[in-house]
Amino acid sequence: MPSSMPFNRKEVKPMANVPQPGTSASRPSSATIRELLVYARPYTRLFAGVVALVIVYNLTQVIQPYLVKVAIDRYLLIPHGRLEPLIAIGATYLGITLVGLLANLWQTRVIASAGQQVVRQLRIDLFSHIESLSMSFFESHDTGRLITNVASDTTRISQFFTQFLLSVIRDGLTIVLVMGAMFLLNWKLALLSALVIPIIVVISAIFRPRLHKIYNTTRSRQSRLIGFIAENLTGMRIIQVFHQEDKQLEAFNHLNIPFQMANVNEFRWDVFFNRSFDLLGNLAVAFMAWAGGMAVFHHTIKIGVLYAFISYIQQFFEPINSLTQNWNTLQSSMISAERISAVLATPPAIKDPPRPITPPAITGRIDFDHVSFAYERSRPILDDITCHILPGQFIGICGETGAGKSTLISLLARFYDVTSGTISIDHIDIRDVRQADLHRWVAVVQQEVNLYSGSVADNIRLFRSDVSDAQVVHAARLTGAHAFISQLPQGYNTPLTPHGSNLSAGQRQLLAFARTIVLNPSILVLDEATANLDAMSEIAVQQGLIEVAKNRTTIVIAHRLSTIRAADCIYVLDKGRIVESGTHDQLVAHHGAYAEMLQKSQLTANAEGF
Numbered sequence: 337m338p339s340s341m342p343f344n345r346k347e348v349k350p351m352a353n354v355p356q357p358g359t360s361a362s363r364p365s366s367a368t369i370r371e372l373l374v375y376a377r378p379y380t381r382l383f384a385g386v387v388a389l390v391i392v393y394n395l396t397q398v399i400q401p402y403l404v405k406v407a408i409d410r411y412l413l414i415p416h417g418r419l420e421p422l423i424a425i426g427a428t429y430l431g432i433t434l435v436g437l438l439a440n441l442w443q444t445r446v447i448a449s450a451g452q453q454v455v456r457q458l459r460i461d462l463f464s465h466i467e468s469l470s471m472s473f474f475e476s477h478d479t480g481r482l483i484t485n486v487a488s489d490t491t492r493i494s495q496f497f498t499q500f501l502l503s504v505i506r507d508g509l510t511i512v513l514v515m516g517a518m519f520l521l522n523w524k525l526a527l528l529s530a531l532v533i534p535i536i537v538v539i540s541a542i543f544r545p546r547l548h549k550i551y552n553t554t555r556s557r558q559s560r561l562i563g564f565i566a567e568n569l570t571g572m573r574i575i576q577v578f579h580q581e582d583k584q585l586e587a588f589n590h591l592n593i594p595f596q597m598a599n600v601n602e603f604r605w606d607v608f609f610n611r612s613f614d615l616l617g618n619l620a621v622a623f624m625a626w627a628g629g630m631a632v633f634h635h636t637i638k639i640g641v642l643y644a645f646i647s648y649i650q651q652f653f654e655p656i657n658s659l660t661q662n663w664n665t666l667q668s669s670m671i672s673a674e675r676i677s678a679v680l681a682t683p684p685a686i687k688d689p690p691r692p693i694t695p696p697a698i699t700g701r702i703d704f705d706h707v708s709f710a711y712e713r714s715r716p717i718l719d720d721i722t723c724h725i726l727p728g729q730f731i732g733i734c735g736e737t738g739a740g741k742s743t744l745i746s747l748l749a750r751f752y753d754v755t756s757g758t759i760s761i762d763h764i765d766i767r768d769v770r771q772a773d774l775h776r777w778v779a780v781v782q783q784e785v786n787l788y789s790g791s792v793a794d795n796i797r798l799f800r801s802d803v804s805d806a807q808v809v810h811a812a813r814l815t816g817a818h819a820f821i822s823q824l825p826q827g828y829n830t831p832l833t834p835h836g837s838n839l840s841a842g843q844r845q846l847l848a849f850a851r852t853i854v855l856n857p858s859i860l861v862l863d864e865a866t867a868n869l870d871a872m873s874e875i876a877v878q879q880g881l882i883e884v885a886k887n888r889t890t891i892v893i894a895h896r897l898s899t900i901r902a903a904d905c906i907y908v909l910d911k912g913r914i915v916e917s918g919t920h921d922q923l924v925a926h927h928g929a930y931a932e933m934l935q936k937s938q939l940t941a942n943a944e945g946f
C-alpha cells in the first residue's frame with residue numbers, strides 16, 4: 337500500500353463516520369475533507385494555477401457591470417454625450433469578456449486533469465488495499481459494494497475536486513469580490529443586500545442534514561442493487577438451470593423499486609433546495625429594484641449605480657446557487673469518501689510478521705501441532721489436529737463432506753490463522769514468514785478454477801513475463817494438459833472467453849494444475865482438484881501427479897479414494913478430528929472409517945460404471 341495513503345487506521349475512525357442505512361446521517365466531517373485534500377497535495381501547483389485563473393475570471397465578471405455603470409452615468413445620462421468614450425468602453429467590455437472566457441476554459445481543463453489524477457491515485461490505493469485483505473474480508477463483504485467503492489465512489493470523489501473545490505474557490509471569490517464592489521459603490525445599499533446572508537445560512541442548516549441522509553440512502557440502495565446483479569451474473573447458469581429467472585427478477589425489482597424511489601426523493605429534495613435559493617435570489621433583486629429605485633427617486637444614487645447593484649445581486653446569487661448545488665456534490669462525495677475510508681481502514685486479518693524468517697530454501701516438511709480452528713467462536717471446525725509430514729511425502733486426506741479437510745488446507749496456506757496450536761514448515765511457524773514466501777512454497781489447486789481473459793499460455797503463466805514458453809509447455813505436459821491444448825484451434829495461443837467457458841470443466845482443471853506446476857512449489861496441495869475430471873482425464877492427471885509429486889511434498893484431498901491410494905500416509909478426518917491414519921493397505925486392514933468409505937465409493941463407482 338503506498339505510504340502516501342491518507343486514509344489509514346490511525347487517522348480516521350471510519351466505522352463511526354459511516355452513516356448506516358436507517359440511522360441518522362452525520363454531516364460531512366472535516367476529517368474526511370482533510371483526508372481528501374491530502375490526495376491533492378502532489379498537485380498543489382496545478383490547483384494554485386486554477387486559483388490564479390479563477391481570480392482573473394472573477395475580476396472580469398466584477399468589472400463588467402462597473403463599466404456599464406460608468407457608461408450610463410458619465411456618458412449616457414448627460415446632454416450631448418460623445419460616442420468615442422462609449423465605443424472605448426464597449427471595446428474594453430468585449431476584451432474583458434474574452435479574457436474571462438479564456439480563463440474560464442483553461443481553469444476547467446486544469447481542474448479536470450488535476451481531479452482525475454488525484455482520483456486515479458485513490459483508485460490505485462483502494463484496489464491495492466483490497467488486494468491485501470484477507471479471505472475473511474471477502475466472505476463478509478458484498479462484491480457489489482466493493483465494485484461500487486472502486487468504480488462509482490471514486491468517481492463521485494473526483495467530483496469533489498473537479499466541481500466542489502472549483503466551486504468553492506470560484507464562487508467564494510465571486511461573493512467576496514461582488515460584496516466588495518457593492519460596498520465600494522454604496523455601503524448602505526450593500527448592507528441592505530447583506531441581509532440575505534443569514535437567510536441563506538438558515539435555509540442551508542435546515543436542508544443539510546436531511547440531504548445527507550437522502551444521499552446516503554440512495555448510495556446504499558444502489559450498491560445493494562449492484563451487489564445483486566454481480567451475484568446473479570456469476571450464478572446465471574444455475575438460475576437458468578433451475579428456472580429461477582422470474583423469482584430473481586422479482587427479487588431484483590424488490591431492490592430496484594426502492595432505488596428508484598430513493599432517486600426520485602433525492603431529485604425532489606435537490607430541486608426543492610435549489611429552487612428555494614432561486615426564489616430568494618429573485619426576491620432580493622425585487623427588493624433591490626424597490627430600495628434602489630427609491631434611492632434614485634430621491635437622487636441619493638444615480639441610475640447607473642442601481643443598474644450595477646442589480647447586476648451584482650444577480651451575480652451574487654449565481655455563486656450562491658452554484659455553491660448550494662455543489663453542496664450536494666460535496667454531500668455525495670463525502671458519503672463515498674466515508675465508505676472508501678471504511679474499506680481502507682479495514683486492516684488485513686492476516687499480517688506479515690515484523691521480522692520475517694526467510695530461509696534460502698525449504699525441504700517441504702510440514703508439522704501440524706495441536707491445531708484447532710473455528711470460523712465462528714461458538715462452532716469449532718478443527719479440533720487438536722496433530723500430524724507430521726516429511727519432505728517429499730505424498731499425503732492423502734479424506735473424510736465425509738464438512739469434516740474440515742479444506743479448512744485444514746486454508747490454514748496451511750494461511751488464508752486464516754489457527755485458533756490454537758501451530759503449523760510449521762521446516763520447523764518455522766508459518767506466522768513467522770512472509771505470506772508471499774509461504775505462497776511460493778505452498779501451492780493449492782482447488783476444485784473451482786479461476787481463469788482470466790487471455791490466451792491459454794497467459795493463463796498457465798498467469799501473466800508473469802519471467803515464465804518462458806518452454807516452461808509453460810513443460811508444465812502442461814507434466815499435468816497432462818498438453819494433449820487437449822495441442823488440439824485447440826490456436827494451441828497455446830487460443831484465447832479464452834471470460835471464466836474459460838470455451839473449455840470443459842476438466843480442461844479448466846488441468847490448466848489450473850499446470851499453472852501451479854509452473855510455480856514449482858515445494859508443497860503442492862490438490863483440494864478435490866480431480867473431482868470434475870472424467871475417468872480418462874483423471875488417469876492423465878494421476879500420471880502427471882506421480883511425476884509432479886516426485887520432488888515435492890504433495891497433499892491430496894479426495895473424495896474419490898482411488899486418487900490417494902498410492903499415498904505414503906492417508907489421514908481420515910471426521911468432525912474436525914483425525915480419526916485414522918496409515919497407508920491404504922493398513923487402513924483397509926483396520927476395517928474402520930476408511931474401509932467403510934472405500935466400500936461406499938466402490939459401490940458408487942460400480943453404479944457409475946467405472
Ligand SMILES: Nc1ncnc2c1ncn2[C@@H]1O[C@H](COP(=O)(O)OP(=O)(O)OP(=O)(O)O)[C@@H](O)[C@H]1O
Pocket residue numbers: 475711712717735736737738739740741742743744
Ligand atoms: N468461510 C467459512 N465460514 C464459516 N464456516 C465455514 C466456512 N468454510 C467452511 N465452513 C464450515 O466448516 C466446516 C468444514 O468445512 P470444509 O470445507 O473444511 O469441509 P470439507 O471436509 O472440505 O468438506 P467438503 O468435502 O464438502 O469440501 C463445514 O461445516 C463448513 O460449513
